[in-house]
Amino acid sequence: MSSTLPTGFLHLPISSVLTTWIIIVPLVVSILEWKPMFILSYDPFVSKWAQYWRFVLFQLQFQNESQVMLCVTLIVFSFKNLERVFGSIKYLRIVCLLFLYNMVAITLLTWSAYTLLGINIFVPAGPFGMVFGLLYAHWKYTPILYKFELNFGGLIKIRSSNEDFKLVFTNDFLTSLLAFQLLISEGLISSVIVSVVGYFIGSLLFNGLLPGLNARISLMELVYNKITAKKSRTTTTRERTTVDEDEQADQSDEREDTPARTLSAQILDTFRR
Amino acid sequence: MPQINRGQLLLFIVFLTFLLPSAPPEEAGYLSPEERKQIVANYKDTISTERTAMLSNDYAAGYGNVTGYKLSYGDVLKGRRVEDWPFDDHTEFTESEKYSILPTQVSQRARSVWEQKDTESGVFWRNISGTIRGEYTNKEAFANIPMPLPYFYQNLTEYDQITSNLTNKAGNITDEHGLVRMALKNYNNTPQSQDTSFVTLNVRISDNDEQHGHTIELHGVYHEQTGNLVAVTTSGKFAGIYGLPHLNLQDDRYFNQTQVLLESVVNKTSLDDMDLTTVEEKLGRSSMCEFIAYMHFSSTNLTSSELEVIDNELATPLGRPHKPIPQLVASGLLYSPDCGLSINIPQSAGPRDEVQQNRVKNVLLLGIALMSAQIWLFIKQMGTTNTPSTMSCISFWSIATINLIDGSLSMISLLCSLIFGTLYIQFAVCAFLAFTCSSIFEMRYMILIYATQINERSISWRTAFQGTPIDERENTETQAAPVTAQDEQTISGQLYMRFFFSLIVFSFLVLNVTLWPKKNRIGFEYCIGILINSFWVPQIYRNVIRGSRKSFRRDFIVGTSIIRFLPIAYLNLFENPFYHHRDYKLVILLAGWLAVQNGLLYLQELFGPRFFLPDKYLPKTYDYHPLLSFEDLENSFNVDHEVVDSSQSHSKCKIDCTICMNSFEVPVLHKRHDKEDSGSVGLMARRAYMVTPCRHIFHTECLENWMKYKLQCPVCRNSLPPL
Numbered sequence: 001m002s003s004t005l006p007t008g009f010l011h012l013p014i015s016s017v018l019t020t021w022i023i024i025v026p027l028v029v030s031i032l033e034w035k036p037m038f039i040l041s042y043d044p045f046v047s048k049w050a051q052y053w054r055f056v057l058f059q060l061q062f063q064n065e066s067q068v069m070l071c072v073t074l075i076v077f078s079f080k081n082l083e084r085v086f087g088s089i090k091y092l093r094i095v096c097l098l099f100l101y102n103m104v105a106i107t108l109l110t111w112s113a114y115t116l117l118g119i120n121i122f123v124p125a126g127p128f129g130m131v132f133g134l135l136y137a138h139w140k141y142t143p144i145l146y147k148f149e150l151n152f153g154g155l156i157k158i159r160s161s162n163e164d165f166k167l168v169f170t171n172d173f174l175t176s177l178l179a180f181q182l183l184i185s186e187g188l189i190s191s192v193i194v195s196v197v198g199y200f201i202g203s204l205l206f207n208g209l210l211p212g213l214n215a216r217i218s219l220m221e222l223v224y225n226k227i228t229a230k231k232s233r234t235t236t237t238r239e240r241t242t243v244d245e246d247e248q249a250d251q252s253d254e255r256e257d258t259p260a261r262t263l264s265a266q267i268l269d270t271f272r273r
Numbered sequence: 274m275p276q277i278n279r280g281q282l283l284l285f286i287v288f289l290t291f292l293l294p295s296a297p298p299e300e301a302g303y304l305s306p307e308e309r310k311q312i313v314a315n316y317k318d319t320i321s322t323e324r325t326a327m328l329s330n331d332y333a334a335g336y337g338n339v340t341g342y343k344l345s346y347g348d349v350l351k352g353r354r355v356e357d358w359p360f361d362d363h364t365e366f367t368e369s370e371k372y373s374i375l376p377t378q379v380s381q382r383a384r385s386v387w388e389q390k391d392t393e394s395g396v397f398w399r400n401i402s403g404t405i406r407g408e409y410t411n412k413e414a415f416a417n418i419p420m421p422l423p424y425f426y427q428n429l430t431e432y433d434q435i436t437s438n439l440t441n442k443a444g445n446i447t448d449e450h451g452l453v454r455m456a457l458k459n460y461n462n463t464p465q466s467q468d469t470s471f472v473t474l475n476v477r478i479s480d481n482d483e484q485h486g487h488t489i490e491l492h493g494v495y496h497e498q499t500g501n502l503v504a505v506t507t508s509g510k511f512a513g514i515y516g517l518p519h520l521n522l523q524d525d526r527y528f529n530q531t532q533v534l535l536e537s538v539v540n541k542t543s544l545d546d547m548d549l550t551t552v553e554e555k556l557g558r559s560s561m562c563e564f565i566a567y568m569h570f571s572s573t574n575l576t577s578s579e580l581e582v583i584d585n586e587l588a589t590p591l592g593r594p595h596k597p598i599p600q601l602v603a604s605g606l607l608y609s610p611d612c613g614l615s616i617n618i619p620q621s622a623g624p625r626d627e628v629q630q631n632r633v634k635n636v637l638l639l640g641i642a643l644m645s646a647q648i649w650l651f652i653k654q655m656g657t658t659n660t661p662s663t664m665s666c667i668s669f670w671s672i673a674t675i676n677l678i679d680g681s682l683s684m685i686s687l688l689c690s691l692i693f694g695t696l697y698i699q700f701a702v703c704a705f706l707a708f709t710c711s712s713i714f715e716m717r718y719m720i721l722i723y724a725t726q727i728n729e730r731s732i733s734w735r736t737a738f739q740g741t742p743i744d745e746r747e748n749t750e751t752q753a754a755p756v757t758a759q760d761e762q763t764i765s766g767q768l769y770m771r772f773f774f775s776l777i778v779f780s781f782l783v784l785n786v787t788l789w790p791k792k793n794r795i796g797f798e799y800c801i802g803i804l805i806n807s808f809w810v811p812q813i814y815r816n817v818i819r820g821s822r823k824s825f826r827r828d829f830i831v832g833t834s835i836i837r838f839l840p841i842a843y844l845n846l847f848e849n850p851f852y853h854h855r856d857y858k859l860v861i862l863l864a865g866w867l868a869v870q871n872g873l874l875y876l877q878e879l880f881g882p883r884f885f886l887p888d889k890y891l892p893k894t895y896d897y898h899p900l901l902s903f904e905d906l907e908n909s910f911n912v913d914h915e916v917v918d919s920s921q922s923h924s925k926c927k928i929d930c931t932i933c934m935n936s937f938e939v940p941v942l943h944k945r946h947d948k949e950d951s952g953s954v955g956l957m958a959r960r961a962y963m964v965t966p967c968r969h970i971f972h973t974e975c976l977e978n979w980m981k982y983k984l985q986c987p988v989c990r991n992s993l994p995p996l
Contacts, residue, residue: 033634
């Protein structure tokens with residue numbers, strides 16, 4: 001298994017759909033001025049106005065552009081691996097399960113916090129929980145490629161022992177950095193609560209404590225198969241009609257080429273050598 | 274250090290000496306700095322006296338020394354002069370024409386406006402920011418209260434112009450009936466002023482045909498608990514706002530609240546900030562009639578808490594569940610003391626600003642959807658016609674008309690996105706899509722079409738119709754000068770320049786039309802409506818000229834027609850937020866016109882492009898499948914032919930197709946006059962080969978494939994008439 005993924009979303013349909021969704025939906029929502037529909041707090045939306053649909057909506061889009069960028073970067077650089085690890089159908093199932101479990105968890109959490117403790121939790125719009133659930137899976141299933149350490153030996157000495165003061169990083173530190181930024185993007189309370197809940201749900205799900213990871217959801221698979229089958233049929237017919245032999249040869253050439261190195265890959269490569 | 278050229282320096286000095294103005298000569302009428310200072314000082318004095326009068330006088334003391342309020346209506350009837358102010362018999366102020374500038378009749382009517390009973394029993398509006406529309410009647414006339422300008426304005430240049438123009442004043446409404454539009458803006462009230470808030474009114478009054486209009490700007494106060502409003506204009510000759518507390522009709526808490534509120538309002542402008550421009554602005558406004566407005570806003574059908582939810586939701590949308598938002602409904606009167614007008618506004622209504630914006634937003638969203646559909650249609654259309662042959666069927670001018678509309682839509686929505694800040698996103702998206710559609714897709718398409726058709730321009734009409742053989746042409750006419758080769762870049766440069774020029778002209782024209790009187794505007798709408806919806810006419814014409822059946826995709830034709838028709842139908846058939854009048858005739862006319870064009874295009878496809886024209890008016894299109902005779906072959910066709918089979922009427926010859934290099938059989942008549950009875954040779958046999966005007970013979974399949982790419986003979990490059 002090579003350490004670099006093929007460029008783009010080749011054979012990763014779910015990741016590409018997720019990325020498109022994360023980018024397109026906020027644009028459409030802001031053109032329609034529906035932004036206020038995606039925020040949630042128990043009081044007054046649910047307790048006074050009985051707007052239960054907010055529990056369904058709030059995870060569908062990030063409201064502000066920096067969160068969108070962080071989320072897209074995480075999907076493209078880190079979570080893309082997960083689709084390769086699990087396969088598209090299982091990955092889709094995981095995303096759906098995380099959505100449902102997060103919805104239920106946030107509903108229970110806001111309800112209990114409000115009725116039992118009298119605390120009104122503000123839930124920011126965006127799939128914080130899902131992102132952090134996937135982050136758990138990412139840390140669990142993606143192997144570390146390399147480590148590197150920053151040695152501050154000349155500057156700081158640890159007093160008790162004679163060792164140098166070192167910071168050890170892995171190739172994953174960029175993911176952690178982005179996730180941390182997303183974690184605190186809505187302040188130190190509201191986004192942190194949702195994210196921690198999502199991470200917790202992720203740990204339960206991927207350790208088998210929440211059901212559904214290996215269940216077959218026939219409806220979802222049916223839809224998935226239909227869509228992908230249609231797509232592949234159209235592509236094959238198109239190839240049959242228009243692509244002549246030369247072009248096919250060109251395409252196969254391209255595919256065999258090493259993927260173009262992106263900027264981040266170039267930066268990371270400097271660490272590798 | 275930069276080198277300074279001596280010549281440049283000299284030029285610069287000369288430039289300075291001529292450009293920098295010396296002090297203007299005395300007789301030119303410019304004010305000296307001392308005079309300016311004097312005028313501003315006098316102005317400040319007046320303002321400060323008026324402010325003190327407004328803030329310190331109690332109700333009984335009357336208006337005090339305030340410009341424009343010195344003469345009461347009673348004084349005018351008695352023939353008193355402003356110079357004699359104050360008058361001894363003005364003792365304790367009450368609302369009657371002896372003390373007030375309102376005639377008793379007007380103040381009585383104002384009272385009845387303020388005290389009218391409402392049909393709904395709910396609370397009154399807290400925030401009346403919105404635009405209401407209605408009609409007015411202007412019947413009664415009163416004596417004019419003279420309002421001379423204070424003496425210190427005399428030295429200003431505009432003074433003579435303003436004082437001499439007494440009859441034709443702006444705001445001097447002469448029509449008996451007409452339309453009125455009031456744009457209201459409500460500001461937050463201060464805690465001291467309780468339920469009284471500051472309001473600005475922009476009143477636009479015009480006659481029914483919008484031939485002459487007047488715009489009046491008033492400032493006033495709105496009392497939230499009674500739904501009442503009083504507002505005045507302010508200018509150099511009438512310091513309206515400083516008499517506002519006394520215009521509350523009686524000595525009650527509203528007098529005090531108005532005083533308190535105005536104190537905070539007028540104190541926002543410090544006296545030190547006033548300079549000559551302030552004075553000049555006040556003087557400029559003095560050319561108009563002054564107005565005092567009394568309005569009453571009908572109560573809503575909501576309770577206090579329901580209204581509060583609505584107000585909050587409109588200010589900060591969160592998705593609160595709320596009752597339907599009622600319209601602002603108001604009635605009232607406008608009284609002009611110096612022009613003696615009393616204008617009655619029986620009832621006018623309109624939405625709150627936020628509601629209006631929401632409506633416009635919804636319309637814009639639909640527009641965005643239509644625009645996206647148009648782009649999608651264009652992509653499909655361009656995908657279908659991507660060869661020179663298919664593109665040469667398409668009329669350049671059809672696309673150009675469509676493009677002009679889309680382009681000006683993008684310009685206008687870009688302008689609107691700057692003007693209407695609250696709808697910025699929607700307008701910007703609209704502008705972006707229209708720009709993409711017009712400037713990227715349509716423009717690209719136009720360039721391609723132009724480039725394909727540019728060769729055709731050097732061909733004479735006759736050739737285009739008949740495909741005259743090359744040698745014949747040389748005989749009849751001198752060869753036209755060869756067209757200089759134009760690459761796509763030159764063409765696109767030219768086209769873009771023309772496009773943007775016409776775009777700017779058209780957009781400004783359309784923007785200008787919105788200010789025209791109603792009748793002219795309607796006339797323009799009919800003209801331009803028919804003109805811009807004639808975009809298929811060039812295509813029909815081109816089909817006829819070229820003799821081609823197919824041009825655009827059928828879904829493109831129908832789709833584009835619908836996309837362009839829907840907005841017009843909406844504006845003219847339904848109640849819309851742009852307050853465009855209903856006009857069924859225009860819609861029917863345009864729908865019919867578009868249907869006729871669509872129908873013609875369809876029939877052309879069915880029955881041939883020239884089915885509606887008698888044959889004799891038209892030269893025949895070139896026949897690619899003529900019957901050949903041996904005489905032809907020997908005379909002008911320079912081909913090797915080998916007779917393979919001979920029957921009674923004709924023989925079969927083998928000829929090589931120069932495209933595929935395979936031979937094929939051509940039926941050849943023995944004699945030329947046999948051509949009349951062509952029945953002997955099968956139609957299908959004739960369809961198998963094609964003969965160009967330059968007398969080269971090919972397989973039909975070979976030549977048709979070639980003609981998709983180029984309308985030139987593959988052998989001699991003579992131009993070919995299209996299929």
